[in-house]
Amino acid sequence: MYLGEPVEIKVKDLSKGFRLREGQVQALNGITLTTPTNRILTLLGPSGCGKTTLLRCIAGLEVPDSGEIQIGETTVFSSASKVFVPPNKRGISMVFQSYAIWPHMTVFDNVAYPLQVQKRPKEEIKQRVQKTLALVQLEGFEHRSATKLSGGQQQRVALARALIAEPKVVLFDEPLSNLDAKLREQTRRELRNFLSELGISAVYVTHDRIEALTISDVVAVMKDGQIVEIGKPKELYFSARNKFVVDFIGGANFLEAKVVGYLNGLVQVRSPIGTIICEESAAPEPGRCVTVYIRPEAFEIIDSPSERKYNVFRGVVERVLFAGEWYESDIRVGNSVLSVRLLPSVSVAEGEEIILHAAPARCRIVMGPKERR
Ligand code: ADP
Numbered sequence: 001m002y003l004g005e006p007v008e009i010k011v012k013d014l015s016k017g018f019r020l021r022e023g024q025v026q027a028l029n030g031i032t033l034t035t036p037t038n039r040i041l042t043l044l045g046p047s048g049c050g051k052t053t054l055l056r057c058i059a060g061l062e063v064p065d066s067g068e069i070q071i072g073e074t075t076v077f078s079s080a081s082k083v084f085v086p087p088n089k090r091g092i093s094m095v096f097q098s099y100a101i102w103p104h105m106t107v108f109d110n111v112a113y114p115l116q117v118q119k120r121p122k123e124e125i126k127q128r129v130q131k132t133l134a135l136v137q138l139e140g141f142e143h144r145s146a147t148k149l150s151g152g153q154q155q156r157v158a159l160a161r162a163l164i165a166e167p168k169v170v171l172f173d174e175p176l177s178n179l180d181a182k183l184r185e186q187t188r189r190e191l192r193n194f195l196s197e198l199g200i201s202a203v204y205v206t207h208d209r210i211e212a213l214t215i216s217d218v219v220a221v222m223k224d225g226q227i228v229e230i231g232k233p234k235e236l237y238f239s240a241r242n243k244f245v246v247d248f249i250g251g252a253n254f255l256e257a258k259v260v261g262y263l264n265g266l267v268q269v270r271s272p273i274g275t276i277i278c279e280e281s282a283a284p285e286p287g288r289c290v291t292v293y294i295r296p297e298a299f300e301i302i303d304s305p306s307e308r309k310y311n312v313f314r315g316v317v318e319r320v321l322f323a324g325e326w327y328e329s330d331i332r333v334g335n336s337v338l339s340v341r342l343l344p345s346v347s348v349a350e351g352e353e354i355i356l357h358a359a360p361a362r363c364r365i366v367m368g369p370k371e372r373r
């Protein structure tokens, strides 16, 4: 079993700017975050939003301008009390985008490297390399040249090298982005399994929403150097509050609407496609303008409007595109065009009149930062 002692990381009001010739870039703008112990937290966001900078600040490879970072009980950075613990004393390892394994070296030498730097005894190194290779299911690969391995195996060598020093936390910066689509899918499943079996604390960075949803226990979505929303993958997918997050994590139909009232604890709004009943715990007052979102796959086609109590919309199919696992369609309802994902078993033709339904639980309201739960 893995011997490291997983801990949580606490980041408090962390900021970091870079001075450029053209001016200042605020890479991190007041980040506050606690990572869960024994879990995988992912920082998800578009390129340039500050993910790598945050990871590098945690690792000690960048010095923040202000704020505080605690790893377990230890404060590793504090601008107020002028603490800066160097990277090699923080008890963390990092796996980078390029695997950064050395092609001219064997698997053994690649994995043993962190212990050789520490000048550990030869016998101990040998034993720990064997043990760590077993953890990532690469027993017997010690003497292979690293380049003779598949992309997925190379990824596991990189992971073994990160694990061998028994870090408290492992940081991953887009570790799968060099793999092609098919291998990336397979490796992310493997990696998820390894990490959850090992029960390690990990901070994982990606700009790929599917990777974030599949690999993480918790996802923190970043934008412009800030964390805009944080939650478990399903929570974020089904009930994110921030419009940017809703859109980034899966795309949706956004409808401007006005709150009419309440019905059995559900919010009733008037929208361009008609009255919508939304499941919403935040309770905006009647008369307020809100944005409702419904994801494309939340709709179903029904035969008769009487089949469902709420949220029945009559529309006309404007366009249908076959996409393999589903049809992507544009459905006109009143003056709005909805993006609707239909199962391949449903057959509709362009110009056809149809009746759509969306469950109240799939009709959610976007909130400004102040109104969040
Ligand atoms: P991400 O990893 O989310 O793509 P980064 O953390 O790499 O984003 O970058 C955040 C912002 O900080 C970007 O605008 C980037 O150009 C800038 N930046 C990052 N590192 C440096 C650096 N060493 N010097 C100057 N600007 C930097």
Ligand code: MG
Pocket (backbone or CB within 6 Å): 051, 052, 053
């Ligand atoms: Mg990056």
